Amino acid sequence: MRTVFFILSLFLGPASAQTVANDSVGTTTAPVPVDPPPGTPHTVSLVPLGGRTSPVLSGSYVGFSIEWTHIDDAIGVGVGASAVGNLGTAPIVAGLMGTLRNSSGGWPINVRIGGNSATKLWWHGSTLPRLAQSLWAVTPAELQILQQFCVTTFARLTLTVPMLSPNPAYAVEFLTKGVLVNIASSNIFAIEIGNEPDHYEKNARRPPGYTFEMFDAEFSTAHAAILAAIGPSYEYQGPAYAYQWTEPSLVPFMMSQNGTKYISFHKYGQQGCSTATNPDTVTPLTLMMDPAPDEYAWLQPMGDVAAGRNQTLVWGEGGSSSCNGTTGVSDTFVSALWTIDMLLEMAYRGVQYASISGAGQTNYAPYAIDPALGRITARPTFYGMVMAARVLRGDGSKVFRAPVDGGWAQDGNSTKTWGVFHADGDVSLVVIVKTPDAFSVTLGGATQMPTVTCPGNAKPQGFVSRMMVNASTQPLSATSGITVNGQTWDGSLDGLPVGAYTEEVLDPATGTLQVPGYSVAVLRVGCQAGLAGIQYVPPPAATIAPAPLLPVATPAPPGGWNGNVTTGVVPTGIPVNDGSGSPSPRVGALVGIGIAAAVVLLGAGLFIAGLYSRSHRRVAEGDQHPHPFADGSPYLGKRGGEIV
Template structure:
């Protein structure tokens, strides 16, 4: 957040330089200005517009997280689905066959690649990034908690050191030349863990961590030793082995490496784990985290769970529905995928259904073993996602449907992955360091999915879900009934189509209870509805949840913008029905009681102020009364907490519950300095 920013003249001029825009299947705008406000309007300021109409991978030169690739939404199916249909549900969960197991509000969580923790979470344990806190707290206050994993490929070779230069807690030591994905080797200090603990002192965040698995003769268990001691009850568990079915393909094991080899290596891990007296809890491991090259059944067939059950707190898999790896790592066996052909595959109910169905046997086995079953890492496509798909409203609707389908299929959680600024699927992305003086963060469209799902799940941890397959099972118009404490509470409705004319908006007529269920009529006098909306499935910025937005690219500080708009729809109790319209495209969350809506919608969401100043040598004094009206920051409460600022104290304070800070960096070049004040 920026109360006062100090920029050099060249920095100011850099703001008005427009980037190229690539448009696939041009849909109405003449040009698209990436710097425009989140209004959905076009502008003629872009310097060049490339109209790409031929198939093939897109070309862009900017960071993938901020690409300007747009694709025409798929046409309306022919014949189109019915726009009027009925859905009947029972009031009591006891009458609904096929309900999921009880689910927690924190079902939709996040997976942060370990190598980018210092970009997203904080600079160190005493300087936490305010947008991260605000965004995570939006989810935590609706879901009751937010579950976050810090790990991924980079956890496998990570090692803990006592200290790093300049007080850093994370260092990308060098790239592993033996790995075709060029994964960096990470050195980290325990200040990483203190940072996570300090986040949990401010918001209800719980953490998954990863134990390195690259050296089975010398397991490095320091992250478990220190993690247990520092995080305590905020630690959910340790993943041991990340995608072991890809070890051979990534040259980390012989090409003959298979599930029984993995079984043997896990025996070595559990022996080391059991023998380590500095790890007090011995049943905190998560496995096997296979990615689809092996099926989980191939691991179960080794007797894995029976052999290691005392050490396992949860079972897990990782899966992306597709990949965009060929663009980065050319491979004749995996040619580049055409985004124009991939796009329609994400705008269908079958996308999530087909993926989840593959794991129904394993989720059933997990229940028999008494273990949670996690989708430990997922997103739209591995290797960074597809520009124009992963960073559009397409991913928002896909993310809602996919998460609800996983819950319906008895997964117990799903973690959506973050990479760096070179990927397009991030739930949110920190501003590039060299632009932090005049830009803010960027929310990815899939982050709105997490908010929708958090409110759909609620906080009671009793939620049960069922896929209703309405409209004769049409894959463009899915719906889920949601029960809480044994009673019908909410319904989620999705419309995957894009039609600005409104002709393919649909109206669902919902019947609750009644004689067909051998129950009294259950429709209330009215229902509340929250809408998740965008002008088209190709929209990147102008996305709203209940009328509010977090902002367009480079505009996000984690605070809602605009007035909340919750619709009230009158129902017909005589006919026991409520009619709810769902725009094309969009999703609706329907609350069948005020209590069901109020329980997940905090009247206010706690936000966090900026409390650190950096690079103060070239600043000027501002009247506190003026500053107090700028961007939510009171001048009288602004203090220096230390860090790497000139004259600052050592930043490696090892205490929890500290005040968060975010650096307002400036472009300090010789020349004339201007003061940019932003008022909202």
């Protein structure tokens, strides 16, 4: 009955008027008016439900995952960023990274470079036989873009190396001749070995019957070879399961891979692939039902095992829906609400680092190039990431479920109440409202609120932050008009927020927190207004003298490989970066003498267009990977994880 009530309320409930003080110049504002007036407030406690809190979170908890094929358009100055030796980081991207860093007390943003493109990665300077599925060339200049990105933004990188071949020579060569020649070691957070091995068999990368035990042996071989080649100074990450092996094989992987500190898995909220044949089409309504209250209970014991072994659980890749996301859902305001809720859910279950996918030309991208404007713009998902970072306030926070009216989650999943203990002694209440109706809460008295001690015995205050959207109709589908603390990134030319940072002041002992429909409100009980103070002072930028660009290598002859007992024609011509739609001018191909230049350009253009089209084609429906909560809802997708 709760699910039915929730669905009806989404469609039939009255819309709330939402007024945002965008032009305020102060640090506080009057409470946001709510229409209709709230009824009897709900009572919320800041004592953890069931006594459980999350592990202590890093200040770098909120991070990104970017494909190798999107270095140019997600980190550089736009499509073709690496042209003519331009190794700069786009000013807007630098500003967006600075916004997240400032929202979390100055802690560096972790950026994972990996995904399916890591499996298909081909090191341009390689002397090894090129494999049939090694489609995407990575060049020295792209690695130099990553190095400059770290110098500019203080970001740290998790770099995924390929396991397309069981022979670790490919990963070792890429690291020793590419990565470590062009990227300072201090800018590398971890080296991730492989990507989504539970899809290797499906994608013809391993023979039928490929098992976890086979992968585990290959991972051990690769890890040992890399360690022997580059020494013990680096941390490692894996296994980057898509989903299929996560529940049965994540703990066995932890137990067998003692040298792997960061234990990664992938999880997408909804099934975004092959919607033409998928009966459970992704909509704003289905996304609002995710994550359901007990959907990720299966993950919690894995986080506990990791913590007990001094390993760290990492949500290595994820977004609102798989396969580049869903237009009208992943790129709208509903994804911002989903992002906050899912980041807190993952933290509660034991995840200590998270990487939101797609900072490139994808529907779920937190930022992307707007073709109409011709520049990078922030997407709604980015607002959710900023709000989550401001909720957590840097290093040392712990997440818990804040009981509401003695339970947790109203009407199934329509309203979530999270709590956060902060390292400085503050405590926050987070209210996420997923219906059009307003929701109001009061704290349950002194016995339901931890003691917050302020300097000089000053009385703690309540500081209210909000994420809202200024849309009178269909707010969930809005792509602009979103604000966090009264600030927006609409129209920003430097990636920094537009407008003054605002908070409301509310007496936490006697006041009522009013939360409009389709919005997030945070009541922080603390001593000082404003963003978290700087907790992290970055070291001097680690620089490296880039090696000269390698001459163009003649592609190695086609070669069979026994990873799946398959041979294939090696791609020839100009290696391109998937997603850019244009070849890198650094990379050329040997052409026959006497062929006219016009013919060469035409042929190359047709070849690139073909690769671009093929790389962006939707993947056909494959095996069904059961979504852990699908049986309880006809609206959830039947698969989890990235579908590649």
